[in-house]
Amino acid sequence: MTVSKADLGDLFDGKLPWDRTKAIVSGPKDDGRFQVALEVLQERVSWPERILLPLSEHLYVVEKTGEWAGERIVKCDCGYEFGDWRRNWKLSAAVIVRDDAESLEEIYPGLRRPDPELCEVREFICPGCGVLLKVETVPVGYPIIFDVLPDLDAFYQDWLRAPLSDTQACEDRTFEIIEEWAQGGPTPHGRPA
Amino acid sequence: MTRGIGEDGRTLAQMLEATRARTGETGCYAGIMEPKLLTGDPVRAELYHSRLMAALIAGRETTRMISGSPFVREVAELAIGLYTPEGDSIAQSVGIQVHIRCMGEVIQWMIEHDYEEKVGIADGDLFWCNDPTVAGMHPADVYDLLPIFVEGELVAWVCTVIMEMDIGAVSPGCMPTANVERSTDGMRFTAEKVGSDDMLRHDIELKVRYGLDMADMFLLDRKGAIAANIRVREEIRRIIEEFGLDWFRCANRELIEEERRNQIARLRQRTVPGRYRNVVPLEYYMADQPVTWLPAKKDHIRIVPIEMRIETAGRVVLDFEGAGSWGWHPFNATPSGMWGGLAFTLVQTIAYDGRANLGSLLPFEIRLPEGSVLNPPDVRPLATASIWAPVIDIYSLWCGMVSGAYYMRGFREEMFTYRGGCGLQMAGYDQYGTKRPLLAAPTGNFGAGARGTGDGLDAGGTLITAEVDLGNVEIWECFMPYMDLGRRFEPWSVGWGRFRSGASIPTTALLHRSTETIVAGVVGSAAEFILPNVGLCGGYPGGKRFTVILRDTDAAERAASGLPLVHEIGHPAAPAYETNIRAEVHTPHHLPPPMEVHDGDILLVSVGSPGGFGDPLERAPEAVTADLDDGLATPEIADGIYGVHAQFDDGAKCWVANDEATAETRAQRRSARLERAEPVSEWWRRSRARILDGEIHPMLAEAYADSIESSEVFAAEYRGFWGLPDDFRPGVGA
Structure with a gap:
C-alpha cells in the first residue's frame, strides 16, 4: 500500500495511530517507499x-x-x-x-x-x-x-x-x-x- | 531395474538427483523457468494453496488435542510441513518452523542412504528421526515422517515435529549441559522405520516405555503427530482427487519456484545491496561440568563474525569466515541447524506472507568454515542437546542487520530484534513420585526488540515460536514440583532507546513437594557476560541475563506468618531477595553445574531483552510517563536513562512530565556526553597498546588467536584494524 508523506513522517516519529500503523505493517509493501522516505527526511x-x-x-x-x-x-x-x-x-x-x-x-x-x-x-x-x-x-x-x-x-x-x-x-x-x-x-x- | 516408487516409476534417488541438477543448471527450482500453472489460473492456484495450508493447520491442531504435554498444549512447540517426494518443502504450518527445512533434510538423507531399496518405503510406513547428526536442532525435537502414496506412487511426505520434555538424556534431561558425548544425548532415532500400516511397532513402543521416564507423554505426542500426519495425508488425497495428480505434482514445484522469485523481489524491494557486519561471542563455561570426557572441562570463548552480502541480483551470502573452532560441548551448531535458524528467522522477518517454503531459502548461501563451531568436522561423536544456543545468538543479531537494511529503505516498521535466553531446568522426583526431567518452557517471558516505529512487544519476543505464550501457571504447576510466585514485567530488563524493547517477565519459582531434586542450566543462548550487539541506531541492548538460586530459605516460616516472599526481582542492584527472605544466595553463570535443591528453595531467572532503537534522550516524555504508569519504568530509569523529569499527580493518579525541565536536562546530558567522550583515535591508541602488551582477558586472547589461526581473512581484519604486525598473535603478556 502507498503511504503518504505525512503518514510516513508520523510513522517514523512513532506518532501514527496504531490502526494505521497496523495497516501499513500488514499491507503489501509499496515500491515507492524509498522515494517518499527521502522526501520526508530531506525536508527535515x-x-x-x-x-x-x-x-x-x-x-x-x-x-x-x-x-x-x-x-x-x-x-x-x-x-x-x-x-x-x-x-x-x-x-x-x-x-x-x-x-x-x-x-x-x-x-x-x-x-x-x-x-x-x-x-x-x-x-x-x-x-x-x-x-x-x-x-x-x-x-x-x-x-x-x-x-x-x-x-x-x-x-x-x-x-x-x-x-x-x-x-x-x-x-x-x-x-x-x-x-x-x-x-x-x-x-x-x-x-x- | 526395479520400478521406483516415485513419479513415472522413477526412484526417489533419481528424482532428487534430477531436481538438484535442473535447479543447479537453470537457477530456477527444478528447472521451472516460468510457473505457468499458477500464473495461468491464479484463483485456482490460490484456492489450492489455501487448501494445503488448511490441511496443515488442521493437522497441527489435531496434535494439540491429542497430546498431553504442556510443551504442545500450552506453548505449541510443534509444526507440520508438506514435502515433495524428494524432500523439498512446499508448505508449512505455523509453529516451530526452524524444523521445516531440517525435516526435508531427513527425507533426503533417507533417500541418499538407499531407504527405498534397503529399508523400504511403503504406504502407511512411519519413520521417526531426532538425530541432529542427520538434521535438526537437538534430540528433544522428534520428527514423525509419513509418506503419502496415491495409486502406488509416493507423491509427497508430511512431517510433524514436537519438542519432547524427556528424551532420556543425562540429568537434568531434555537439554542437558553436562553433556559432551553423544551417549548422554538420550534416545536417538536415526530416521528409523517404526511402524507400518499406520501402526506403531510393538517393540518400538516397548523401547520407549523402557527407555524414557516420561514414556506416556512421549507416546501420546507420537499419537498426536501420527494422527496429524494421517489427517493431512487423507486431505491431500482429497485435494488430488479434486485437482488431479498432474496438477498436484506440477503446482507443488511451481509453489517453490514462485516463492524463490517472490523472495528475490522482496529483497530487492525492501533492502539495500551491500555489506553488513556484526559479531557474536559464544561463552562456554565447561570447567566445572561433571563430565567424564576430561578434555571437555575447559572454559572458553569463541568469536563468530557475521558478514551478510546482499548482491544486486538479489542473492544473499551469509559468510561466517573467522568463526572460532568447534569444541567438546553441546553448543556446536551444524549446517542443518544454521539453515534451520535462517528458515525460522525469514518467515518472521521477510517471508511472512504464509507462502514460505524451500523457495524462501533458495536465494541464500550460507558459508560455514569447516572445523568451526558452526560446522564441526564430524558431529557424530558430539553431544547435540543445545545446537540451538549459537543459532539463536547468530540469527538474533542477523535480525538487527536486516533491520539496518529496512531502515535505509524506509521500511522502519519491519525492524525487529530478538534475543535468546537461558534458564534453569530440574530433574528428580515430581510431586507424584516419578523421577523425570523437570523443564518448563514458557516462551512468553521474553521482550521483543524495538521496531523503528515504536516499542517492542512486552513478553512477545520469542522468534523461535511465532505464537509466544507463557502458558497457564496452573498447568505448569501440575507438571512441576514448584509454585510460581509472580509474573511481573521487569522494568530493568528493557533495552533503552527512543523506542524501547519490550520488557521481560522473570521466573520466580518456589520448590514445593519436591524430593531429591537437582537444578542445572538450560541454554538457548551462548552469550552471558558479553552483551549481544542488538542495539539499533543509538539504542542499548537489554542488560545481562541472570540466574539466582536461593537455598535453605525461610520461605515456609514467612508463608506461615503471612509475610511476602520473592515475587519479583526488584532493583537489580538491591534485589528483593536481599530483604524479603533469608537464604543462601547463588548467582551462577548460564551453565551452572547440577546443584541439589529442596522444598522452599527459590529459583529466579531473568532473561535480558533485545535492543532499543534510537537515543534514549529522544524518547517522548509521554512515553516515559506511560511506562511509569504501567510499571514498565521507575523514576530512577525515567531520570537516569531518559532524562525525563516526572512527578506523580495524586489527583489524576498518573505520572506527569515536566517538559521544560526535561528539555533542559537533556541538553545538559548531551553536553556532558561530549565533555566525557574522546576522539576514537585516542581510545584506539590506548586499546592497541593494551593488546600489544597482552592486557586482555586470557579467554579473549585465546578466542582471538583461535579465529586468527582459523582464518587469514579474519587475521588480516584484526591486525589491520589495530595496526599490528603481520605475525602478531594475541596472548597474555604478548
Whole structure:
C-alpha cells in the first residue's frame, strides 16, 4: 500500500495511530517507499545537500555540492560531516567506552551489568550535537564494526533504475584512517557544520 | 531395474538427483523457468494453496488435542510441513518452523542412504528421526515422517515435529549441559522405520516405555503427530482427487519456484545491496561440568563474525569466515541447524506472507568454515542437546542487520530484534513420585526488540515460536514440583532507546513437594557476560541475563506468618531477595553445574531483552510517563536513562512530565556526553597498546588467536584494524 508523506513522517516519529500503523505493517509493501522516505527526511534537514541514503538515526549519505562536488559523505542532521561514505563513520565520531564496573553500572546496575573484563560498551556520539548514534556491545578488543557499507551505485543503477551522476567503487577504505593513526596522523576526521 | 516408487516409476534417488541438477543448471527450482500453472489460473492456484495450508493447520491442531504435554498444549512447540517426494518443502504450518527445512533434510538423507531399496518405503510406513547428526536442532525435537502414496506412487511426505520434555538424556534431561558425548544425548532415532500400516511397532513402543521416564507423554505426542500426519495425508488425497495428480505434482514445484522469485523481489524491494557486519561471542563455561570426557572441562570463548552480502541480483551470502573452532560441548551448531535458524528467522522477518517454503531459502548461501563451531568436522561423536544456543545468538543479531537494511529503505516498521535466553531446568522426583526431567518452557517471558516505529512487544519476543505464550501457571504447576510466585514485567530488563524493547517477565519459582531434586542450566543462548550487539541506531541492548538460586530459605516460616516472599526481582542492584527472605544466595553463570535443591528453595531467572532503537534522550516524555504508569519504568530509569523529569499527580493518579525541565536536562546530558567522550583515535591508541602488551582477558586472547589461526581473512581484519604486525598473535603478556 502507498503511504503518504505525512503518514510516513508520523510513522517514523512513532506518532501514527496504531490502526494505521497496523495497516501499513500488514499491507503489501509499496515500491515507492524509498522515494517518499527521502522526501520526508530531506525536508527535515537544514542543509542543502541531496540525501542519497538514510544510514541510521540522524545519519545520511549525502552528495556534496560546490567546492566539494562529487564527494559522497556521511553527515549528521546537525550538519557535522563524518567523511567519505566508504570509511566507517564511527572512527570519526566521539566515543564513550564503558569498560569498567563503575561506568557500566550507570546503564546496567547490579545483576544486569556485563563483565568489564570481557565486554565493553562503546557509545558513538556525534561531535557536533552530542546525539547518541550507535551503541556497540562487543568482546573487549574486537575491532570497531563497520555496520553497513551500502553498494550505492548498484542500488541506484540496478535497483532504482536512476543512476547517480558518477560512480564510486564500493570498497572499504576504513584502513586509510588506521594507517594515518598508526603514523601518528591527525586525530579528528570529521568536520564541523 | 526395479520400478521406483516415485513419479513415472522413477526412484526417489533419481528424482532428487534430477531436481538438484535442473535447479543447479537453470537457477530456477527444478528447472521451472516460468510457473505457468499458477500464473495461468491464479484463483485456482490460490484456492489450492489455501487448501494445503488448511490441511496443515488442521493437522497441527489435531496434535494439540491429542497430546498431553504442556510443551504442545500450552506453548505449541510443534509444526507440520508438506514435502515433495524428494524432500523439498512446499508448505508449512505455523509453529516451530526452524524444523521445516531440517525435516526435508531427513527425507533426503533417507533417500541418499538407499531407504527405498534397503529399508523400504511403503504406504502407511512411519519413520521417526531426532538425530541432529542427520538434521535438526537437538534430540528433544522428534520428527514423525509419513509418506503419502496415491495409486502406488509416493507423491509427497508430511512431517510433524514436537519438542519432547524427556528424551532420556543425562540429568537434568531434555537439554542437558553436562553433556559432551553423544551417549548422554538420550534416545536417538536415526530416521528409523517404526511402524507400518499406520501402526506403531510393538517393540518400538516397548523401547520407549523402557527407555524414557516420561514414556506416556512421549507416546501420546507420537499419537498426536501420527494422527496429524494421517489427517493431512487423507486431505491431500482429497485435494488430488479434486485437482488431479498432474496438477498436484506440477503446482507443488511451481509453489517453490514462485516463492524463490517472490523472495528475490522482496529483497530487492525492501533492502539495500551491500555489506553488513556484526559479531557474536559464544561463552562456554565447561570447567566445572561433571563430565567424564576430561578434555571437555575447559572454559572458553569463541568469536563468530557475521558478514551478510546482499548482491544486486538479489542473492544473499551469509559468510561466517573467522568463526572460532568447534569444541567438546553441546553448543556446536551444524549446517542443518544454521539453515534451520535462517528458515525460522525469514518467515518472521521477510517471508511472512504464509507462502514460505524451500523457495524462501533458495536465494541464500550460507558459508560455514569447516572445523568451526558452526560446522564441526564430524558431529557424530558430539553431544547435540543445545545446537540451538549459537543459532539463536547468530540469527538474533542477523535480525538487527536486516533491520539496518529496512531502515535505509524506509521500511522502519519491519525492524525487529530478538534475543535468546537461558534458564534453569530440574530433574528428580515430581510431586507424584516419578523421577523425570523437570523443564518448563514458557516462551512468553521474553521482550521483543524495538521496531523503528515504536516499542517492542512486552513478553512477545520469542522468534523461535511465532505464537509466544507463557502458558497457564496452573498447568505448569501440575507438571512441576514448584509454585510460581509472580509474573511481573521487569522494568530493568528493557533495552533503552527512543523506542524501547519490550520488557521481560522473570521466573520466580518456589520448590514445593519436591524430593531429591537437582537444578542445572538450560541454554538457548551462548552469550552471558558479553552483551549481544542488538542495539539499533543509538539504542542499548537489554542488560545481562541472570540466574539466582536461593537455598535453605525461610520461605515456609514467612508463608506461615503471612509475610511476602520473592515475587519479583526488584532493583537489580538491591534485589528483593536481599530483604524479603533469608537464604543462601547463588548467582551462577548460564551453565551452572547440577546443584541439589529442596522444598522452599527459590529459583529466579531473568532473561535480558533485545535492543532499543534510537537515543534514549529522544524518547517522548509521554512515553516515559506511560511506562511509569504501567510499571514498565521507575523514576530512577525515567531520570537516569531518559532524562525525563516526572512527578506523580495524586489527583489524576498518573505520572506527569515536566517538559521544560526535561528539555533542559537533556541538553545538559548531551553536553556532558561530549565533555566525557574522546576522539576514537585516542581510545584506539590506548586499546592497541593494551593488546600489544597482552592486557586482555586470557579467554579473549585465546578466542582471538583461535579465529586468527582459523582464518587469514579474519587475521588480516584484526591486525589491520589495530595496526599490528603481520605475525602478531594475541596472548597474555604478548
